[in-house]
Amino acid sequence: MHATYRYPEYAWRRSPEQDGRTARHPVVIVGAGPIGLTAALDCARRGIPSVVLDDNNTVSVGSRAVCYAKRPLEILDRLGCGARLVDKGVRWNVGKVFFRDDLVYAFDLLPQPHHKMPAMINLQQYYLEETLVDACVDSGLVDLRWKHKVVGLRQDDTGVVLRVDTPDGPFALQADWVIACDGANSDVRSMVGAQFTGKYFQDRFLIADVVMKAEFPAERWFWFDPPFHRGQSVLLHKECDNVWRIDFQLGWDADPEVERQPERVIPRIRAMLGDAVDFDLEWVSIYQFACRRIDRFRYGRVLFAGDAAHQVSPFGARGANTGIQDVDNLVWKLELVLDGAAPVALLDSYDAERSVAADDNLLNSTRSTDFITPKNRASRRFRDAVLALAAHAPFARPLINSGRLSTPTPYRDSALNTPDAEPFDGDMRPGTNCVDAPVVRAGQPGWLLEAIGDGFTVLVFGPAPDGCDGAPPACGAVRARVLVVGRDLVDAQGVLAQRYDARPGTTYLIRPDQHVAARWRSFDRAAVETALRRCLAA
Amino acid sequence: MPLIRTPNIPDPDGFYEALIDSQRLLDDTQAEAMNARLILILANHIGDRAVLDEALRLARDSQRPDEGAQGC
Numbered sequence: 001m002h003a004t005y006r007y008p009e010y011a012w013r014r015s016p017e018q019d020g021r022t023a024r025h026p027v028v029i030v031g032a033g034p035i036g037l038t039a040a041l042d043c044a045r046r047g048i049p050s051v052v053l054d055d056n057n058t059v060s061v062g063s064r065a066v067c068y069a070k071r072p073l074e075i076l077d078r079l080g081c082g083a084r085l086v087d088k089g090v091r092w093n094v095g096k097v098f099f100r101d102d103l104v105y106a107f108d109l110l111p112q113p114h115h116k117m118p119a120m121i122n123l124q125q126y127y128l129e130e131t132l133v134d135a136c137v138d139s140g141l142v143d144l145r146w147k148h149k150v151v152g153l154r155q156d157d158t159g160v161v162l163r164v165d166t167p168d169g170p171f172a173l174q175a176d177w178v179i180a181c182d183g184a185n186s187d188v189r190s191m192v193g194a195q196f197t198g199k200y201f202q203d204r205f206l207i208a209d210v211v212m213k214a215e216f217p218a219e220r221w222f223w224f225d226p227p228f229h230r231g232q233s234v235l236l237h238k239e240c241d242n243v244w245r246i247d248f249q250l251g252w253d254a255d256p257e258v259e260r261q262p263e264r265v266i267p268r269i270r271a272m273l274g275d276a277v278d279f280d281l282e283w284v285s286i287y288q289f290a291c292r293r294i295d296r297f298r299y300g301r302v303l304f305a306g307d308a309a310h311q312v313s314p315f316g317a318r319g320a321n322t323g324i325q326d327v328d329n330l331v332w333k334l335e336l337v338l339d340g341a342a343p344v345a346l347l348d349s350y351d352a353e354r355s356v357a358a359d360d361n362l363l364n365s366t367r368s369t370d371f372i373t374p375k376n377r378a379s380r381r382f383r384d385a386v387l388a389l390a391a392h393a394p395f396a397r398p399l400i401n402s403g404r405l406s407t408p409t410p411y412r413d414s415a416l417n418t419p420d421a422e423p424f425d426g427d428m429r430p431g432t433n434c435v436d437a438p439v440v441r442a443g444q445p446g447w448l449l450e451a452i453g454d455g456f457t458v459l460v461f462g463p464a465p466d467g468c469d470g471a472p473p474a475c476g477a478v479r480a481r482v483l484v485v486g487r488d489l490v491d492a493q494g495v496l497a498q499r500y501d502a503r504p505g506t507t508y509l510i511r512p513d514q515h516v517a518a519r520w521r522s523f524d525r526a527a528v529e530t531a532l533r534r535c536l537a538a
Numbered sequence: 539m540p541l542i543r544t545p546n547i548p549d550p551d552g553f554y555e556a557l558i559d560s561q562r563l564l565d566d567t568q569a570e571a572m573n574a575r576l577i578l579i580l581a582n583h584i585g586d587r588a589v590l591d592e593a594l595r596l597a598r599d600s601q602r603p604d605e606g607a608q609g610c
Contacts, residue, residue: 381570381571382574382577384571384574385571385574385575385577385578386578388571388575389578389579393579396578396582399578
């Protein structure tokens with residue numbers, strides 16, 4: 001069925017444990033989807049070997065998670081995959097909204113200049129997974145075990161024992177920590193007895209990948225009640241390799257088995273594209289949307305990430321994008337706990353911070369779904385009124401909600417933050433992910449996010465103040481590297497100082513996940529070390 | 539500024555006439571659609587969320603117990 005992509009088949013191998021060679025692994029990751037693979041890669045980046053278990057032996061079938069936003073791309077870039085993904089993906093900035101026959105609104109993501117990563121790319125999930133698998137293999141620290149299905153789990157204060165089934169039978173696998181990335185239907189979640197609650201939407205969507213040579217631009221087109229699909233919505237997105245993603249809203253009464261048949265799908269697409277366009281159907285899926293989350297992201301030594309922890313409707317691209325940010329938040333904390341450099345309590349901040357993000361995503365996703373699928377006649381009236389007004393009155397355009405595209409949720413109230421004691425302007429409040437900026441390092445043009453890397457960083461706007469050199473600020477075994485702007489990196493265009501509201505002496509403490517922990521108007525080693533301690537939950 | 543609950547329209551009869559006239563030729567569905575647009579237009583004009591929330595409460599709380607009893 002797939003003309004444009006050849007699915008890799010990853011070799012299944014017997015596990016050493018099946019031949020009596022037992023080992024205790026610091027991290028076992030369940031699920032080799034985008035989130036599990038990103039977690040493995042982030043572990044490898046930090047020198048932690050991991051075992052990844054997956055019950056299958058290939059990548060995602062179908063395009064599935066298809067839009068990747070700037071912040072997750074920055075994380076993937078930190079892990080060495082950014083260029084390959086951005087080169088392969090389709091960049092887009094313009095979204096158009098149609099109501100019946102008319103274009104009622106167009107938006108432009110208007111990507112700010114001076115960022116390394118684009119605002120958004122479209123890329124089939126299988127390309128992302130294949131890229132991540134390759135990077136995991138290249139790291140030499142990721143033990144990918146295909147056709148390994150977790151069927152049981154028990155844990156105590158000291159570790160976790162997983163029961164794993166394989167084509168050669170079951171065995172036991174020991175881990176210090178487990179990261180469960182086994183998707184919305186997570187078995188691990190059931191094994192720890194976690195609650196996964198929220199709401200199901202009484203609506204079904206047909207999702208199709210179509211191969212065609214078409215003149216549509218690389219834009220996001222969303223139709224409400226179009227002439228070719230009356231009373232429902234349709235979404236069109238361009239993927240790479242001349243594949244197009246089309247989502248048809250079907251309504252609650254649609255029969256998923258009937259609707260997935262090509263003889264039903266093809267006429268729907270034909271009605272949309274007209275008779276002049278040749279196309280091939282590559283993949284079809286029927287979805288029912290749900291907005292649900294786990295009650296706690298941490299169950300003892302089991303940590304949940306991605307869809308295993310939260311499930312959202314696809315409008316807004318908030319699934320994989322937020323899952324990658326879960327991992328970004330988790331793995332540095334896990335590293336410090338594994339090293340004994342931070343107390344286990346640091347992992348509770350993972351739950352606290354990513355719960356806030358999950359709730360934000362669920363709220364946005366629920367609002368979008370309520371707009372796209374009105375619950376009653378009155379809400380449909382208002383929805384249609386917004387769309388009718390949008391063509392005539394600018395005020396109605398921000399009310400159109402065909403999906404609010406994923407943006408990072410700042411951890412404004414996190415216990416790891418040190419609140420500002422001095423006035424600052426701009427967005428770089430404690431708890432916020434660091435916005436990128438062009439810098440020059442060793443005479444070469446580069447980017448701030450490359451310079452700060454993935455450890456604790458103290459960014460000091462020069463000239464270098466007294467006391468910032470010498471032994472780096474530390475809390476126990478954890479040290480923060482000092483980078484002086486004007487010396488270690490140069491803000492040649494002034495963008496960095498402007499984005500960070502910086503003056504000479506302005507000092508930022510930046511976390512290993514590139515979030516602001518604290519900031520001051522002058523460098524004070526004692527204050528930096530106090531903030532660092534706070535950021536370790538120590 | 540709180541929601542104005544005292545008379546604020548200089549020519550109440552004239553405004554009411556204009557309101558009714560604007561929908562005289564509409565059927566119920568068209569009138570409902572127009573009312574939805576009108577609410578959005580006025581809400582945007584007001585803009586102040588506290589005032590809008592107060593208006594939502596007043597509209598909801600002034601529902602008569604027999605409303606909707608006729609069915610539709």
